[in-house]
Amino acid sequence: xxxxxxxxxxxxGAGTIxxxxxxxxxxxxxxxxxxxxxxxTTALVDSRGWGIWIGFDVLCGIALxxxxxxxxxxxxxxxxxxxxxxxxxxxxxxxxxxxLAALSIAIxxxxxxxxxxxxxxxxxxxPLFEVGWCVMTYVTVLGLEISPIxxxxxxxxAPLKLIRAITIPLVILGVILSTMHQSSLGTLFLPMASRVNxxxxxxxxxxxxxxxxVAAGLSMVIIEASLSAAxxxxxxxxxLLGKIAKVIPYVLGLYLGIRAIDMLVAGDLRYMFTGDLFSxxxxxxVILGVILPIILFSMPTTRKNRYxxxxxxxxxxxxxxxxxxxxxxxxxxxxxxxxTWQELFISxxxxxxxxxxxxxxxxxxxxxxxxxxxxxx
Amino acid sequence: MxxxxxxxxxxxxxxxxxxxxxxxxxxxxxxxxxxxxxxGMLFDASKCVGCTECxxxxxxxxxxxxxxxxxxxxxxxxxDLSAYxxxxxxxxxxxxxxxxxSFVKVxxxxxxxxxxxxxxxxxxxxxxxxxxxxxxxxxxxGCRYCMAACPFDVPKYQWDKVFPLIQKCDFCADRQExxxxxxxxxxxxxxxxxxxxxxxxxxIAKNRIKNDSRYVDHIYGEHxxxxxxxxxxxxxxxxxxxxxxxxAVSLPGLTWxxxxxxxxxxxxxxxxxxxxxxxxxxxxxxxxEKEE
Numbered sequence: 001x002x003x004x005x006x007x008x009x010x011x012x013g014a015g016t017i018x019x020x021x022x023x024x025x026x027x028x029x030x031x032x033x034x035x036x037x038x039x040x041t042t043a044l045v046d047s048r049g050w051g052i053w054i055g056f057d058v059l060c061g062i063a064l065x066x067x068x069x070x071x072x073x074x075x076x077x078x079x080x081x082x083x084x085x086x087x088x089x090x091x092x093x094x095x096x097x098x099x100l101a102a103l104s105i106a107i108x109x110x111x112x113x114x115x116x117x118x119x120x121x122x123x124x125x126x127p128l129f130e131v132g133w134c135v136m137t138y139v140t141v142l143g144l145e146i147s148p149i150x151x152x153x154x155x156x157x158a159p160l161k162l163i164r165a166i167t168i169p170l171v172i173l174g175v176i177l178s179t180m181h182q183s184s185l186g187t188l189f190l191p192m193a194s195r196v197n198x199x200x201x202x203x204x205x206x207x208x209x210x211x212x213x214v215a216a217g218l219s220m221v222i223i224e225a226s227l228s229a230a231x232x233x234x235x236x237x238x239x240l241l242g243k244i245a246k247v248i249p250y251v252l253g254l255y256l257g258i259r260a261i262d263m264l265v266a267g268d269l270r271y272m273f274t275g276d277l278f279s280x281x282x283x284x285x286v287i288l289g290v291i292l293p294i295i296l297f298s299m300p301t302t303r304k305n306r307y308x309x310x311x312x313x314x315x316x317x318x319x320x321x322x323x324x325x326x327x328x329x330x331x332x333x334x335x336x337x338x339x340t341w342q343e344l345f346i347s348x349x350x351x352x353x354x355x356x357x358x359x360x361x362x363x364x365x366x367x368x369x370x371x372x373x374x375x376x377x
Numbered sequence: 378m379x380x381x382x383x384x385x386x387x388x389x390x391x392x393x394x395x396x397x398x399x400x401x402x403x404x405x406x407x408x409x410x411x412x413x414x415x416x417g418m419l420f421d422a423s424k425c426v427g428c429t430e431c432x433x434x435x436x437x438x439x440x441x442x443x444x445x446x447x448x449x450x451x452x453x454x455x456x457d458l459s460a461y462x463x464x465x466x467x468x469x470x471x472x473x474x475x476x477x478x479s480f481v482k483v484x485x486x487x488x489x490x491x492x493x494x495x496x497x498x499x500x501x502x503x504x505x506x507x508x509x510x511x512x513x514x515x516x517x518x519g520c521r522y523c524m525a526a527c528p529f530d531v532p533k534y535q536w537d538k539v540f541p542l543i544q545k546c547d548f549c550a551d552r553q554e555x556x557x558x559x560x561x562x563x564x565x566x567x568x569x570x571x572x573x574x575x576x577x578x579x580x581i582a583k584n585r586i587k588n589d590s591r592y593v594d595h596i597y598g599e600h601x602x603x604x605x606x607x608x609x610x611x612x613x614x615x616x617x618x619x620x621x622x623x624x625a626v627s628l629p630g631l632t633w634x635x636x637x638x639x640x641x642x643x644x645x646x647x648x649x650x651x652x653x654x655x656x657x658x659x660x661x662x663x664x665x666e667k668e669e
Contacts, residue, residue, distance in 0.1 A: 038519075039536030046459060046533045049521035077650050079657040110519020110534070110541045117518045121499035127632055128522050129498035130639065172650045179646045180639055187635045191492045191526045191628040194621060206635050332525075 015231070019356040026349010029342050030107055038110060041342040048334040050108075052343055055328035057104035057350050059185060060321045061097050062135070063209070066217025067224075068094025068142060069171075069178035076171040083244075085237055088149065088367050089228060089358075090221050095142035096354045102135050104350060127187040134181030141174045149365040183210040189327055197331030198268045199282045200323070208259055215251040216320035218244050219293075219313035226310040228362060242303035248316065249294045256290050281326055289319015415489075415508035415606060416553060417575030418562055419582055420482050422611035422618065423592070424569035427466055427480040429454075431561035431570060435464040435484075438549065438560040458483060460533045460544035464561050469618050479613040482570065484561070485510060485531045485546035486598060487606035488628075493523035493532060495629035501543075508575070508606045509548035517543055528602050528623055548606070575606055582610045603627030 033041040044051050071090040074080045106112045118132045144163060151160040163170075186209030189196055202208060222241050229236035263269065272279055296302045296312040303309060329337065339347075361367055439461065455462045464484040471477035491510050494502045501516035502523055523532045523543060535541035549559035557563070562572035571578060579599060586592040591612045598605035601623040611618060 035539070037536075037539035038534075038541065039538070045536065046457070046524070047530050049524035049534065073650065077654045077657070079654075079661060105520075108520070110521070111517070114518035117499045117516060121501070121516050123495075123497055123500040125495040125629060125633060125636060126498040126522070127636065128496065128520060130636065132498055168654060172647060172654070175650050176643050176646045179642055183635070183642075184639075187632050188522075190631040190635065191496060193626070193628070193631065194528050194623055195525070203631070 016356070016359055019352045019359065022345075022352035023349055023356050026346050026352060029346045029349065030103075033107060033342065033346065034112055038108075041340065043337055043340045043343065045335050045337075048337045050328060050332075051337060052325075052329070052339045052347055053104050053108040055325050056321070057347055058101050058108070059324040059328055061101040061104065061350075062185060063182065063213040063216050063320055063324065064220045064317060065094040065097030065101070066178060066182055066213040067219075067221040068097075068145075068217070069174045070214055070217050071221060072145065072171045073175050076168055077175070082240060085368070086221060086225055086240060088146070089224055089362070091142060091146045092149070092361055092367055093220065093224055093354075093358060095139065095146050096357050098135055098139045098142060100350050100354050102139060105132070105135070107346065127184045127190070130184045131181045131188065134177045134184070138174060138177040138181070141170055141177065145170055145174065149361070149367060153365050179210065182213040183207065185209050185213075192332070195333040196327060197271075197278050197333075198266070199263075199271050199278055200327045200331045202259070202262050202266065204258070204262055205327075208255065208262075211251060211255040211258065212320055212323060215248055215255060216317050218248055218251070219316035222309055222313040223317065224358075226306060226313075228358075228368070229306075231359070236306055238304070238306050238309075241306070241309055245297050245303045245309050245312070248313075249297045252290055252294045252297075252316065256286070256294070259286075278331060281322070281330060285319055285322040285326060288315055289322055290316075293319070415506065415575055416548070417487075417508060417573065417578050417606040417608055418559070419571040419573075419578040419608045419610070421569050421571075421582075421585065422479045422481050422609065422613065424567050425466070425480040425482065426567055426569075427468060428566060429466045430564045430566060431482060432462075432464055432466050434560040434564045435546075436462070438552075439463060458531065458533055458545075460535045460537075460541075463544065463546040467619065469613070471617070477613050477617065479611060479618060481609075481611075481618045482561070483619075484607065485548065486529050487546075487548050488602055489605065490603035490627035490629050492526040492528060492602070492628035495632065496522045496526040498522065505550065507550070507553060509550040509553065510545075511547050511550050512543055512545065514542045519543075526628070528621070528628065575608070578608055582608055585610060600625040603630070 029041075038044060042051055067090045071083060071087055074083050075087045106115050109115060118129065118136075123129050145167070148160055148163055151163070183206035186205030186207070189201070189205055190203070193201060221244055225236060225241055263272075272282060293312050293315045296308065296315070301308070302312055455465060456467075458465055464482065467481050467483060469479050469481060487508055487510050488504075491502070491504050494504050494510060497517075498520060499516045499518060501513045501518075502510060503513070504510050519534075519541060521532075521534060521543075524530075524534065532543045532545045534543060549557070549561075552559060558572045562570045571581065579596065582596045582599075586594055586596070593611055593614055595610075595615065597609040597611075597615050597620055598607055603625060609615070609618075609620070616622065
């Protein structure tokens with residue numbers, strides 16, 4: 001850095017540079033994958049058609065972005081304006097998350113350049129049709145919701161006014177779309193009754209997917225706020241995050257209750273204590289990712305301590321990732337599978353692109369602003 | 378919004394309650410592939426001698442359809458279906474008791490309620506009235522949901538291609554339309570593979586089972602996943618032949634109640650959110666007035 005640079009902002013740290021490198025590498029691999037085909041770049045085979053791009057990037061990416069609709073609803077619908085300081089970073093993460101999920105779907109398609117077929121060839125019976133449409137629409141909605149940070153930067157008054165006028169309908173549309181596709185990602189697995197391990201298959205997967213996405217989405221809000229406070233020198237709203245943390249045990253409790261009742265009704269109890277790999281993974285997921293966070297988040301001492309809150313949220317997020325991977329890969333009957341390095345680095349690249357865009361946006365745009373929205377006073 | 382609070386809570390309560398009720402799939406008939414009849418094939422495992430003529434005929438037709446297709450795989454006798462092997466004779470060998478060894482033919486089952494058809498987001502797979510489940514390679518964008526959803530693991534992918542297509546037995550839809558038998562059944566020398574109306578084939582199968590006690594008293598495909606066009610009878614237990622025990626529940630029937638509920642969810646969630654917004658706004662306003 002030369003002496004002439006006169007900005008108060010710190011120079012790019014090593015973390016940002018690593019993120020940029022991984023993003024670029026992932027991007028190059030995506031191009032190679034498109035040019036050479038799935039067979040040449042992935043470990044996928046006939047009886048294992050879906051790998052980590054679906055199991056992790058799409059299923060987890062979308063679920064973890066569920067914080068956006070929850071917080072937007074809290075601020076605008078329930079008018080809990082105190083949550084406004086975390087609204088923008090959350091909606092921005094949602095926008096990035098959904099954009100990347102769409103990119104992951106495109107990369108996973110045999111014909112990425114035919115993705116627009118979804119627009120003209122309809123099959124309303126297909127859960128994937130609904131998910132595709134919801135993701136497309138919701139990316140647009142989130143893009144509009146977050147667009148003020150760009151308009152503010154360039155002082156564009158007219159579009160800013162327009163967006164503010166339609167914020168409430170946009171937020172309501174966002175909640176509707178999220179309810180639809182978060183649950184439809186569960187519907188996706190309903191026809192595979194004979195292929196998904198009974199510890200994870202359920203006739204009410206759509207409901208379980210929706211509730212777990214809300215819990216994980218809220219946990220992501222805590223994680224992002226903590227990380228960006230540490231990395232970008234912002235004041236951490238511990239009290240505010242504590243309030244979100246207070247909601248999580250209820251959501252997770254509801255999830256645990258419904259899942260337990262459903263498993264009892266379906267007679268899946270006998271699979272829980274077989275002592276095989278699946279029963280072990282099941283208990284790891286439920287104890288570490290659901291029961292433990294319920295206990296931790298219920299303790300006032302956790303909700304007052306930023307580190308405890310952060311690590312409890314990490315547990316919930318890992319629980320969700322475990323769950324989605326178990327349903328789509330580990331507990332999914334098919335050929336043995338381990339992703340190739342290309343698959344892994346494209347996934348890593350996706351996460352890096354997301355983090356990089358977030359870091360850059362936080363640096364140059366008013367992502368963390370404390371003033372209240374104009375239309376919600 | 379002109380909805381009072383009591384009504385509003387009542388309605389939304391019902392709406393959410395409705396979501397929690399498990400759908401009764403047995404009563405559901407979904408629109409894709411709800412036809413009962415159509416063409417079918419009956420494979421009698423006890424009559425198959427494993428000559429693989431059907432397999433060869435299938436390969437030859439595949440090669441005429443698409444001359445670029447490499448059928449050399451045929452020479453090494455593949456172990457499983459693939460993008461280039463749509464039909465295959467498998468041998469299930471019982472080392473201890475040879476009378477329990479049996480050949481079996483595998484190919485697309487052409488379900489009456491095909492999961493693949495219902496899950497394809499772009500409608501590239503369709504169930505025709507005549508029976509075959511056929512594929513439109515111009516629509517397919519390669520999501521591979523059909524491969525994941527098929528209970529028989531039938532749709533295969535051209536992993537060797539940069540832009541791969543789904544491949545599977547199409548029940549020789551073109552030949553059937555021209556009034557011909559499917560390639561495989563047309564060459565079967567022992568009558569192990571019969572082609573005809575599914576209803577008639579069911580009668581034949583039932584007769585054989587009734588008249589010969591050596592048959593397993595089960596027609597595989599009569600009820601499995603809501604019924605399939607391809608039917609099987611055998612004197613060796615089906616699980617030994619690699620057939621999975623499947624319930625009679627039609628797989629599209631598992632997803633359809635949820636998909637059909639989507640418009641309801643839109644209305645319920647939409648009005649719930651609008652109602653809460655209206656309510657909280659009013660409450661805040663009243664509170665402000667009181668403070669003043």
